[in-house]
Amino acid sequence: MAGTQKGRAMSRRKFLGTGMAGIPSLAFSSALIEILLHSSGCKSGLKQGLEGLIIPEDVLAKAVAFLMAKGADFGDVFAERAATDAVMSDDRKINTSTTIEKGVGFRAVKDGKTFYAYTGSFEPERLYETARYVADAASLGGGREGAVIILTVQRSSLTFPITPLPSEVAVEKKIDLFKGLTNRAWSADPRVVQAIQFMREIIRQVNIATSSGELINQTLGLTEILAQTFVKDDQGSLQMAMDMRGAYAGRDFFTGENSFETVVDKSVEKAKRLLEAVDSPRGVFPVVLGPGMNGVLFHESCGHGMEADLAFKGSNFKDQIGKQTAAKGVTLIDDGTIPQFPGSFSFDDEGTPSEKTVLIEDGIQRNYLCDLVWGKKLGLKSTGNGRRQSFRYPPIPRMRNTYIEKGAIPPEEIIASTKRGIYVGDVSGGGQVDVITGNFMMGVGEGYLIEDGKMTRPIKGATLSGMGIQALKTIDMVGRDLKMFPSAGRCGKLQSAPVGFGMPTIRVRGILVGGKGEAWEDKG
Amino acid sequence: MKEKKEYMDLTALAVDAARKAGADAAEAYISDTESVQVDVSGRQAETVNAVREAGIGVRVLKDQKLAFGSTNELSKKAIQAIVQDLMKKVVFHTPDEFNVIAGKEAGTLEGGWATHADLVTYDPQIAEVPVQEKIKRAIQI
Numbered sequence: 001m002a003g004t005q006k007g008r009a010m011s012r013r014k015f016l017g018t019g020m021a022g023i024p025s026l027a028f029s030s031a032l033i034e035i036l037l038h039s040s041g042c043k044s045g046l047k048q049g050l051e052g053l054i055i056p057e058d059v060l061a062k063a064v065a066f067l068m069a070k071g072a073d074f075g076d077v078f079a080e081r082a083a084t085d086a087v088m089s090d091d092r093k094i095n096t097s098t099t100i101e102k103g104v105g106f107r108a109v110k111d112g113k114t115f116y117a118y119t120g121s122f123e124p125e126r127l128y129e130t131a132r133y134v135a136d137a138a139s140l141g142g143g144r145e146g147a148v149i150i151l152t153v154q155r156s157s158l159t160f161p162i163t164p165l166p167s168e169v170a171v172e173k174k175i176d177l178f179k180g181l182t183n184r185a186w187s188a189d190p191r192v193v194q195a196i197q198f199m200r201e202i203i204r205q206v207n208i209a210t211s212s213g214e215l216i217n218q219t220l221g222l223t224e225i226l227a228q229t230f231v232k233d234d235q236g237s238l239q240m241a242m243d244m245r246g247a248y249a250g251r252d253f254f255t256g257e258n259s260f261e262t263v264v265d266k267s268v269e270k271a272k273r274l275l276e277a278v279d280s281p282r283g284v285f286p287v288v289l290g291p292g293m294n295g296v297l298f299h300e301s302c303g304h305g306m307e308a309d310l311a312f313k314g315s316n317f318k319d320q321i322g323k324q325t326a327a328k329g330v331t332l333i334d335d336g337t338i339p340q341f342p343g344s345f346s347f348d349d350e351g352t353p354s355e356k357t358v359l360i361e362d363g364i365q366r367n368y369l370c371d372l373v374w375g376k377k378l379g380l381k382s383t384g385n386g387r388r389q390s391f392r393y394p395p396i397p398r399m400r401n402t403y404i405e406k407g408a409i410p411p412e413e414i415i416a417s418t419k420r421g422i423y424v425g426d427v428s429g430g431g432q433v434d435v436i437t438g439n440f441m442m443g444v445g446e447g448y449l450i451e452d453g454k455m456t457r458p459i460k461g462a463t464l465s466g467m468g469i470q471a472l473k474t475i476d477m478v479g480r481d482l483k484m485f486p487s488a489g490r491c492g493k494l495q496s497a498p499v500g501f502g503m504p505t506i507r508v509r510g511i512l513v514g515g516k517g518e519a520w521e522d523k524g
Numbered sequence: 525m526k527e528k529k530e531y532m533d534l535t536a537l538a539v540d541a542a543r544k545a546g547a548d549a550a551e552a553y554i555s556d557t558e559s560v561q562v563d564v565s566g567r568q569a570e571t572v573n574a575v576r577e578a579g580i581g582v583r584v585l586k587d588q589k590l591a592f593g594s595t596n597e598l599s600k601k602a603i604q605a606i607v608q609d610l611m612k613k614v615v616f617h618t619p620d621e622f623n624v625i626a627g628k629e630a631g632t633l634e635g636g637w638a639t640h641a642d643l644v645t646y647d648p649q650i651a652e653v654p655v656q657e658k659i660k661r662a663i664q665i
Contacts, residue, residue, distance in 0.1 A: 093618040096591060137574070137655060394573070
């Protein structure tokens with residue numbers, strides 16, 4: 001039960017002055033890392049429920065009650081503990097790093113404004129003090145002092161097993177793996193002049209207690225690998241290529257085309273191919289985008305504009321529901337329920353169940369990506385897209401796994417029907433985007449000329465520029481070969497978030513290709 | 525300052541634990557940050573975020589091998605656990621002759637370092653401005 005708040009408003013000085021050093025935590029012991037990695041929430045099948053809560057239910061309920069005591073419209077308490085283990089091989093040198101973090105974030109929302117504070121302590125009194133501080137900051141009159149918050153644990157059929165747990169793999173085995181990957185890259189070709197491999201394993205357990213009475217206990221294990229290879233030929237041409245994978249899973253996920261070895265091999269192959277490549281032609285002509293990773297282009301140039309906060313603030317997808325924002329035949333989806341994919345979860349970071357959200361259906365805008373705050377401002381319900389990087393941040397609308405739905409055309413037919421253009425294998429060459437206007441520029445990491453309906457020579461130095469809506473509206477062919485890409489890339493929007501991408505092979509006619517080669521026109 | 529003494533004790537604890545576990549040298553770094561961030565959109569405060577956090581980073585050096593770990597759990601047991609984990613891992617790292625940790629071999633510091641007052645990089649009055657005043661100021665801007 002929430003206590004009476006009268007006369008207990010806490011000054012900022014007092015709030016900030018309450019030191020954290022030396023305060024014992026509820027959940028950590030001397031075997032800190034082992035507890036984190038072996039906590040009941042992390043073991044087989046990720047047990048959900050009250051067992052394994054980071055902070056006791058009654059403490060969470062009381063903290064939420066304090067948060068709501070001064071009239072906030074709604075609020076939540078977000079407790080988190082996370083362990084990150086990273087291994088890196090750079091310039092043939094192998095190193096590791098370890099990070100253990102914990103904390104609790106408090107959010108009170110009043111009239112659409114968010115008031116937020118966090119603490120690194122799990123000590124109950126410290127939690128209550130921080131909750132009262134946020135409640136005071138959000139106070140605009142009214143209030144429900146003494147309100148009782150009854151929490152009910154939420155359950156989901158979605159589970160994200162971590163097999164094996166990072167702690168179940170000996171350090172020696174991780175180092176041996178990296179020695180093997182390093183040797184694999186360096187011995188692949190005498191022209192390799194530098195190679196980097198990076199792997200990160202994160203176990204993150206969160207408890208979310210909301211003023212609506214939801215209680216979430218969720219544990220996710222994220223494994224990511226990235227390989228970057230530099231090659232140099234006799235003429236001094238230096239090229240770089242990279243590849244990556246990421247998944248909410250243990251390393252058992254990384255087999256076949258997602259294996260660590262494949263990631264290294266692909267980065268080497270792509271870099272070598274660039275040495276043989278010709279300069280990309282330039283101009284506006286058909287661009288065939290290969291399946292999978294290229295979905296990042298639409299994530300950047302279109303997906304951000306459909307995030308409810310940016311749509312509310314005036315992105316070029318604002319007020320487009322029911323209107324045509326893409327070519328007929330194009331369906332854009334954001335799905336947080338794909339097993340093991342890096343943008344998936346059972347509940348988002350404000351307790352809303354994850355879902356599959358259709359953003360554009362057959363060319364018509366159907367929805368936006370909403371959290372509770374910005375969805376309400378748009379008059380829409382949350383789509384389960386409220387995400388936060390950690391307890392340090394309030395949730396904001398973020399994408400999950402964003403992809404273009406498959407069409408009906410065989411991919412080879414798309415290439416065969418293109419007289420002159422380029423085929424883009426991936427856009428891993430870096431770039432930038434204005435998320436409000438959708439203007440983008442992205443570098444092609446792997447690309448080829450299409451001449452007389454056939455993929456011919458590899459190209460280098462190609463860039464793709466355009467505007468998101470324009471690109472979507474000029475898609476004239478959609479392949480049937482939808483491929484999802486479990487990316488290790490993080491989406492950055494003041495906070496970083498793991499995301500996935502996907503798409504089938506498509507053809508676009510409204511993108512400007514940059515390059516040092518000859519000027520081309522659209523000849524079909 | 526009491527907090528500073530606590531922090532110095534914790535850094536010493538980390539360095540001592542590493543040395544006792546066989547490190548040639550060790551370094552501990554504690555940062556303690558306070559901040560208030562006000563985001564204004566459409567002439568209204570959209571988000572107010574108040575923070576105080578502290579954390580420790582530890583580097584251990586053994587046989588020219590360097591390992592790093594960090595945590596914001598500033599209990600003695602947690603810091604000792606981090607150091608133990610680093611010492612377990614560092615032996616597998618690749619040695620590099622350029623891996624060094626600056627400072628005295630014993631891992632202790634003498635007094636006499638420059639303070640914020642000496643460097644004029646910190647105005648303590650900023651912390652005394654009420655958060656509502658900061659919100660007003662942000663909206664004015």
